Amino acid sequence: MTSPDRFGLDDAGSDNDRVGRVTLVGAGPGGADLITIRGAAALATADVVVYDRLADPELLELAPAGAERIAVGKAKGEGVDQDDINALLVDMALRGHHVVRLKGGDPFVFGRGSEERAAVEAAGIRCEVVPGVSASLAAPALAGIPLTHRGMSASFTVLSGHRIPDADHEWGALARSGSTLVVMMGATTAGQVATRLMAEGRPADEPVAAIHRAGTPEMDVATMRLDHLAEYGCPFPAPTVLVIGNVAAFAHPTLPTAAMSERPTARSVGSSQAELPVG
Amino acid sequence: MTSPDRFGLDDAGSDNDRVGRVTLVGAGPGGADLITIRGAAALATADVVVYDRLADPELLELAPAGAERIAVGKAKGEGVDQDDINALLVDMALRGHHVVRLKGGDPFVFGRGSEERAAVEAAGIRCEVVPGVSASLAAPALAGIPLTHRGMSASFTVLSGHRIPDADHEWGALARSGSTLVVMMGATTAGQVATRLMAEGRPADEPVAAIHRAGTPEMDVATMRLDHLAEYGCPFPAPTVLVIGNVAAFAHPTLPTAAMSERPTARSVGSSQAELPVG
Numbered sequence: 001m002t003s004p005d006r007f008g009l010d011d012a013g014s015d016n017d018r019v020g021r022v023t024l025v026g027a028g029p030g031g032a033d034l035i036t037i038r039g040a041a042a043l044a045t046a047d048v049v050v051y052d053r054l055a056d057p058e059l060l061e062l063a064p065a066g067a068e069r070i071a072v073g074k075a076k077g078e079g080v081d082q083d084d085i086n087a088l089l090v091d092m093a094l095r096g097h098h099v100v101r102l103k104g105g106d107p108f109v110f111g112r113g114s115e116e117r118a119a120v121e122a123a124g125i126r127c128e129v130v131p132g133v134s135a136s137l138a139a140p141a142l143a144g145i146p147l148t149h150r151g152m153s154a155s156f157t158v159l160s161g162h163r164i165p166d167a168d169h170e171w172g173a174l175a176r177s178g179s180t181l182v183v184m185m186g187a188t189t190a191g192q193v194a195t196r197l198m199a200e201g202r203p204a205d206e207p208v209a210a211i212h213r214a215g216t217p218e219m220d221v222a223t224m225r226l227d228h229l230a231e232y233g234c235p236f237p238a239p240t241v242l243v244i245g246n247v248a249a250f251a252h253p254t255l256p257t258a259a260m261s262e263r264p265t266a267r268s269v270g271s272s273q274a275e276l277p278v279g
Numbered sequence: 280m281t282s283p284d285r286f287g288l289d290d291a292g293s294d295n296d297r298v299g300r301v302t303l304v305g306a307g308p309g310g311a312d313l314i315t316i317r318g319a320a321a322l323a324t325a326d327v328v329v330y331d332r333l334a335d336p337e338l339l340e341l342a343p344a345g346a347e348r349i350a351v352g353k354a355k356g357e358g359v360d361q362d363d364i365n366a367l368l369v370d371m372a373l374r375g376h377h378v379v380r381l382k383g384g385d386p387f388v389f390g391r392g393s394e395e396r397a398a399v400e401a402a403g404i405r406c407e408v409v410p411g412v413s414a415s416l417a418a419p420a421l422a423g424i425p426l427t428h429r430g431m432s433a434s435f436t437v438l439s440g441h442r443i444p445d446a447d448h449e450w451g452a453l454a455r456s457g458s459t460l461v462v463m464m465g466a467t468t469a470g471q472v473a474t475r476l477m478a479e480g481r482p483a484d485e486p487v488a489a490i491h492r493a494g495t496p497e498m499d500v501a502t503m504r505l506d507h508l509a510e511y512g513c514p515f516p517a518p519t520v521l522v523i524g525n526v527a528a529f530a531h532p533t534l535p536t537a538a539m540s541e542r543p544t545a546r547s548v549g550s551s552q553a554e555l556p557v558g
Contacts, residue, residue, distance in 0.1 A: 026420075028315065029410070036412060037319060038312040106416050114425035114529065131308070131417035131494070133315060137385050138410035141305075146393035148439070154448055157458055159434035160427070169433055173456040178449045179436055215410070250393065 020093030022120045024113050026106040026132015027051075029139060030239070031215035032058035039130045047097035050088060052104050056216075059102060082112060086119035093125045104239075106134040110160045110184055136182050139214035139241035143221045144252040152246050153180045161186025161193055161242075175200035180245035187240040194230035197244065202226060207248035212236035223253050297375030301368050301399045303392050305385040305411015306330075308418060309518070310494035311337035318409045326376035329367060331383050335495075338381060361391060365398035372404045383518075385413040389439045389463055415461050418493035418520035422500045423531040431525050432459045440465025440472055440521070454479035459524035466519040473509035476523065481505060486527035491515035500532045 023042040028034035035043075043049065043062040051060065053073020060069055070088065072080040080088075092099045107113030107129060120127040136158045140147055147156035157177060159169060162185040174181065175197050183193055190210075198204055204227035212220040222235045226244065234240055243251070302321040307313035314322075322328065322341040330339065332352020339348055349367065351359040359367075371378045386392030386408060399406040415437045419426055426435035436456065438448060441464040453460065454476050462472055469489075477483055483506035491499040501514045505523065513519055522530070 026412075031317070033317040033320065034315050034410065036307065036313050036315055038310070040316060041312065106412075106420060108420040108425045109416060110427055113420070114423075114428065117423070129420050129423075131313065131412045131420045133305075133385075133410050133412050134416050137388060137413050137416070141385060141387040141392070141408050141410045144393075144396070144408075146387045147437075148389055149393065154442075155436055155438035155453070157434055157436040157456070158426075159458075163433075170455055170457045173452045174434070174458070176449055177436070177452040177456055177458075179438075179453070179456075 018096035019126075020096045020099065021126040021128070022089050022093050022099045022101060022116075023128045023130060024101045024103065024107040024117060025130045026134070027056065027059055027102050027104050028133040029105055029135035029142075029215045030056060030213055030219075032056040032062075034133050034138065034215050035059060035062075036130060036132065039132060042100050042128075042130055043102070045098055046100040048092045048099045049102055050085065050092075050099060051102040063100070082115060086116055089116060089120055090123045090125060093120065094123070103132070105136070106132040109134045109136055109158065110162070135214055135239070135241055136184055139211040140182065140209070140243050140247075142214050142219065143209060143211045143243075145209055145243055145247055145250045147180050147182065147243070147247060149247050149250075153178065156180040156182055156245075158182045158184065160184050161189040171196050172200045175202045180243065180247050183242040183244065185238065186242050187234045187236060187238040190234035190242055191230055191232075193242075194226050194244075198226060198230060202244070206244065207246055207251075209243045209248040209251040209253075210234055210236055210240055211243070211251075212240045214239075214241060221251055221253050223248060223251050298405075299372030299375045299377065300405040300407070301372050301378045301380060301395075302407045302409060303380045303382065303386040303396060304409045305390075305413070306335065306338055306381050306383050307412040308384055308414035308421075308494045309335060309492055309498075311335040311341075313412050313417065313494050314338060314341075315409060315411065318411060321379050321407075321409055322381070324377055325379040327371045327378045328381055329364065329371075329378060330381040342379070361394060365395055368395060368399055369402040369404060372399065373402070382411070384415070385411040388413045388415055388437065389441070414493055414518070414520055415463055418490040419461065419488070419522050419526075421493050421498065422488055422490045422522075424488055424522055424526055424529045426459050426461065426522070426526060428526050428529075432457065435459040435461055435524075437461045437463065439463050440468040450475050451479045454481045459522065459526050462521040462523065464517065465521050466513045466515060466517045469513035469521055470509055470511070472521075473505050473523075477505060477509060481523070485523065486525055486530075488522040488527035488530040488532075489513055489515055489519055490522070490530075491519045493518075493520060500530055502527060502530050502532050 025039040046063045046067045048068045049063045050070045103111045117127045157179040161183045206226040208229045210222045304318040325342045327347045328342045329349045382390045396406045436458040440462045485505040487508045489501045
């Protein structure tokens, strides 16, 4: 067992006999009340909150007034290295603290939560995970889009646009899977993704929805065709979730976009339904 | 009793006219405290709660004591027809009630929430969606499985095993997509799914995790190889989430299973990591 004393950093008022722990909490997609009750309860007992740039600032108010709040959000290469975040979680827990690691959306969806958990557990510290509402599912839901729909799409695939085009996707298989595609962190690479999918056979007129700041009062939704996405790129900056597939035509757009010449219409693919309840 | 002007609606009618509405609330994966704060707040103002069989019974305690509670859960062909559920929601809202439709997981992930919303809106009734934590993401997270992992899987695909084998999946593309596969409602069809994926090229020794009753004190996790899943089927009854892919080797199993001759080992696929923090 590692002794907290080896750091020589204990606060005068802290209890050295306390066993520290880490709770990885999903903050939800945006909108402080989209955190779970379990996640809010973890925050309420936090001694230290380590949070990302994307977490809703109001969430920090759920922690006790005396809790330490440490921002480690990363943006465009700035922020704290992952190794340093891991070390911070371990260090704070070894001091006997309850450390809440607050991550946007769900901690395990492109969140590197698994790396943090592995580091914490490797140090012999208890680590609990509280799942969160992932923007990958919540953004489409809030925009009125069912990711699956009978006769239209029987599955959905979530991928990150963050490392496009060098990410190791099997584009041909993804394009032909029939799956609704949900692209996270793809605002800047949306044009490349669309071009690649069309090259692999997705139709130029396939509906696309872009959902910006889902779950917040500033939420915006735009719809367009896949070829328009390829030509004009994403109409919103980050954070934006893209939905590519016929179900995107169900979206309730909040504004017209320059890239949208006309509203996509829902097409029934192999369905007995002649008309779909679009809009 | 809630006032219509609270919803920003025109209250031009008589004082006795109440404007009903419907809120589709995701109940989360299991474990009453995995509902969102927004979902709990909706329940707290419900006049009527229409709930599924899978919703945690404790969630019903979040509604006012005087609220009407109507079970419409479907199991093995029993339960209420979808058309009748839609009609019930419309009827109750037209009577001026705030109707909370409580659905397991997220309302829009294989939940037919979009059909219910369309029916409600077609009747001119306001319908709000409160996303929930989907078991498709939460079950793997609670079992210690990251659905994506650098160098191992860059995306994940969620499908339902409910209508296998007649569901319209592009099995070849799904098998070759490199995506981690998450199969919902697949406890009874797991063997067929595994056989089909192996026939399309997924390796016989690919790791599989089965997660039963995620988020509850009765949660169970088992791991096995894909060929063992094909031969023996799912080790748990419903509700069970299956994860098929190399990331499944990260699972923390809670019990050994007859179908598992040995613990799968995490294999690094195209990664710079020689060893992965399994266990």
